[in-house]
Amino acid sequence: MALEHAILVSLLEQPGSGYELARRFDRSIGYFWTATHQQIYRVLKRMEGDGWIDVREVPQQARPDKKEYSVAAPGRAVLSAWLHEPIEPESVRHELAVKIRGAAFDDPAALIREVERHQQAHSDRLAHYLAGERRDFTGPEAPAALDAGQELQHVVLRGGIAYEQMTLAWLDDVLATLHRLGPER
Amino acid sequence: MALEHAILVSLLEQPGSGYELARRFDRSIGYFWTATHQQIYRVLKRMEGDGWIDVREVPQQARPDKKEYSVAAPGRAVLSAWLHEPIEPESVRHELAVKIRGAAFDDPAALIREVERHQQAHSDRLAHYLAGERRDFTGPEAPAALDAGQELQHVVLRGGIAYEQMTLAWLDDVLATLHRLGPER
DNA sequence: TCCTTCTATGCAACTCGTTGCATAGACAAG
DNA sequence: CTTGTCTATGCAACGAGTTGCATAGAAGGA
Numbered sequence: 001m002a003l004e005h006a007i008l009v010s011l012l013e014q015p016g017s018g019y020e021l022a023r024r025f026d027r028s029i030g031y032f033w034t035a036t037h038q039q040i041y042r043v044l045k046r047m048e049g050d051g052w053i054d055v056r057e058v059p060q061q062a063r064p065d066k067k068e069y070s071v072a073a074p075g076r077a078v079l080s081a082w083l084h085e086p087i088e089p090e091s092v093r094h095e096l097a098v099k100i101r102g103a104a105f106d107d108p109a110a111l112i113r114e115v116e117r118h119q120q121a122h123s124d125r126l127a128h129y130l131a132g133e134r135r136d137f138t139g140p141e142a143p144a145a146l147d148a149g150q151e152l153q154h155v156v157l158r159g160g161i162a163y164e165q166m167t168l169a170w171l172d173d174v175l176a177t178l179h180r181l182g183p184e185r
Numbered sequence: 186m187a188l189e190h191a192i193l194v195s196l197l198e199q200p201g202s203g204y205e206l207a208r209r210f211d212r213s214i215g216y217f218w219t220a221t222h223q224q225i226y227r228v229l230k231r232m233e234g235d236g237w238i239d240v241r242e243v244p245q246q247a248r249p250d251k252k253e254y255s256v257a258a259p260g261r262a263v264l265s266a267w268l269h270e271p272i273e274p275e276s277v278r279h280e281l282a283v284k285i286r287g288a289a290f291d292d293p294a295a296l297i298r299e300v301e302r303h304q305q306a307h308s309d310r311l312a313h314y315l316a317g318e319r320r321d322f323t324g325p326e327a328p329a330a331l332d333a334g335q336e337l338q339h340v341v342l343r344g345g346i347a348y349e350q351m352t353l354a355w356l357d358d359v360l361a362t363l364h365r366l367g368p369e370r
Numbered sequence: 371t372c373c374t375t376c377t378a379t380g381c382a383a384c385t386c387g388t389t390g391c392a393t394a395g396a397c398a399a400g
Numbered sequence: 401c402t403t404g405t406c407t408a409t410g411c412a413a414c415g416a417g418t419t420g421c422a423t424a425g426a427a428g429g430a
Contacts, residue, residue, distance in 0.1 A: 001416075002280045009287040019378050032282035039417065041380065062426060064378045076290070083291045086299060087280050089306040092348060095187045095272050097217035097341045102194040104334035105261070106268045114271060121274040148366050149289035155362040156282045159355045163277060166351040170344045177340040181333050186386075204408050224387060226410065247396060249408045376427080386417070391410105398405080 002087075003043055004052075006033045008071055008079045011053060013149070015070035018044050028153075031129070031160040044069060052078055100174060109182040112175065119171045126164035133157055187272075188228055189237075191218045193256055193264045196238060198334070200255035203229050213338075216314070216345040229254060237263055285359060294367040297360065304356045311349035318342055 010021060010029050021044075022037040024030070047053045052075030056068045071079075096118060103111050136142055137154045146154065195206060195214050206229075207222040209215070232238045237260030241253045256264075281303060288296050321327055322339045331339065 002283050003416080005287065006283045009283060009290070012290050013286070017378075018380095030276065032277055032279040034276045034278065036418070037378090038380085038419085045380095060377090063376085064425060066378060079287055080291050083284055083287055084295060086302065087284070089303045090279055090281070091215065091219045092217055092345075093219065094217040094275055094344070096275070097344060098187050098191045098194060099268055099272070100337050100341055101198070101334075102190065102264055102268055104337050105194070105197050106265050108333060108337065110269060117271065118274045125274075148293060149286075151362055151366055152285050152289050152293065155359050156285055158358060159279070159282060160277070162351050162355050166347050170347050173343060174340050177336055181336055188386085202408075203410095221388070222408090223389085223410085230410095245407090248406085249395060251408060371430100373430080374428085377425090379423085381422080382420090384417100384419080386415100388415075389413085391412085393409085395408095396406085398403105400401100400403080 002033070003035055003039060004047060005079060005082050006035070007040065007043060007047070008052070008075050011069055011071045012076075012079075015068055017058075017066040017068055019066065021069075028132070032156060047075065050074070103178075108178050112178050112182075115171055115174050115178065119168060119175075122164050122167050122171065126161065126168065129157060129161045129164060133161065187218070188220055188224060189232060190264060190267050191220070192225065192228060192232070193237070193260050196254055196256045197261075197264075200253055202243075202251040202253055204251065206254075213317070216342060232260065235259070288363075293363050297363050297367075300356055300360050300363065304353060304360075307349050307352050307356065311346065311353065314342060314346045314349060318346065 006025075006029060007021060010016075010024055016024070018037065018041045021040050022035070025033065025035045025040070044053070048055055048069070052072060053069045054072045056070070057065060058068045059065050096115070099111060099114070133154070134142075137146070137150070137157070143150070191210075191214060192206060195201075195209055201209070203222065203226045206225050207220070210218065210220045210225070229238070233240055233254070237257060238254045239257045241255070242250060243253045244250050281300070284296060284299070318339070319327075322331070322335070322342070328335070
């Protein structure tokens with residue numbers, strides 16, 4: 001299970017509430033991990049109970065109060081131990097690929113619209129990543145020298161960018177294949 | 186949920202037992218979907234109960250009998266309906282990326298071994314995909330003309346190959362970054 | 371004034387996925 | 401002759417993840 005560890009990393013980078021974590025999981029952390037607010041609140045509860053993180057009630061004006069979490073010593077130890085354990089290389093799960101192979105038993109041309117929709121989504125995500133890269137790492141506003149944390153964030157972001165570019169190129173290939181098959185039927 | 190649909194596609198390509206499906210999920214279908222035999226047996230039971238698939242007891246010599254499943258008309262209809270529904274573009278879940286960002290709060294150099302292990306695993310997988318591609322699609326043993334199903338299988342395999350190549354290039358980038366950070370500490 | 375949106379937290383019920391264990395016949399290696 | 405591996409199926413328990421719903425104050429627009 002890595003959600004706990006992803007939360008620990010995120011809280012080490014910047015303490016915050018469950019709500020804030022949920023938004024980060026829609027953005028920067030979301031480049032490589034996803035979670036809903038339900039999962040996050042539940043796991044935060046458990047981690048607090050286990051003493052991995054500390055809570056601080058923060059009153060706010062013009063909005064509901066929030067609970068700000070930060071990593072406690074035992075949490076840091078848990079993260080450190082996990083970092084030294086080996087993990088299994090990921091296996092992919094690509095629903096669209098199931099559809100593509102399934103299209104052999106239906107109408108391949110019917111998938112064209114769907115593939116184009118995915119192209120659009122991945123293209124948007126790529127643009128979002130590239131904007132983040134310019135803002136934080138390569139643009140004129142970016143710091144001249146990066147510390148270790150920033151270097152590591154950048155290399156993970158480069159991974160996200162490479163993934164989206166690869167996916168877009170593959171979807172082009174898929175579209176060309178579907179068009180090639182379409183008229184023949 | 187797409188496991189049911191992945192099983193339907195696999196059974197349409199070739200009827201088989203739960204055990205055979207489990208092995209396919211370690212290989213060709215496993216390029217884009219994974220499942221353990223437990224999940225497969227459970228889902229097969231449910232699909233059979235719902236009338237999506239038919240069973241046939243097949244006695245075998247020198248091995249236990251098996252239940253061979255094949256897709257029934259309602260199953261085909263379910264698959265067809267699903268193929269015409271839109272799905273959400275996948276979001277990635279990359280545990281290694283969590284570790285890489287977490288390394289900022291530990292020793293980045295300690296991750297080098299782990300990244301090299303992943304490189305090895307992805308390199309093996311790529312070799313396996315390329316061997317499959319030569320055998321089934323581009324080699325001298327491959328059929329001269331491909332039907333629609335084979336074309337679609339090939340484009341999915343090309344996706345797997347592109348994914349592994351992209352991942353290997355990114356892991357090189359990660360390693361270079363870790364080496365760069367190592368001595369500075 | 372009402373409706374929607376944003377911040378902020380949470381319960382309950384459910385499905386999906388993993389892990390450990392169990393059975394059982396046949397075969398191969400030591 | 402015992403141990404291990406391969407085929408083949410399955411139960412039980414648990415943990416992870418999703419979906420629907422609920423609450424509640426404040427801001428902003430119709």
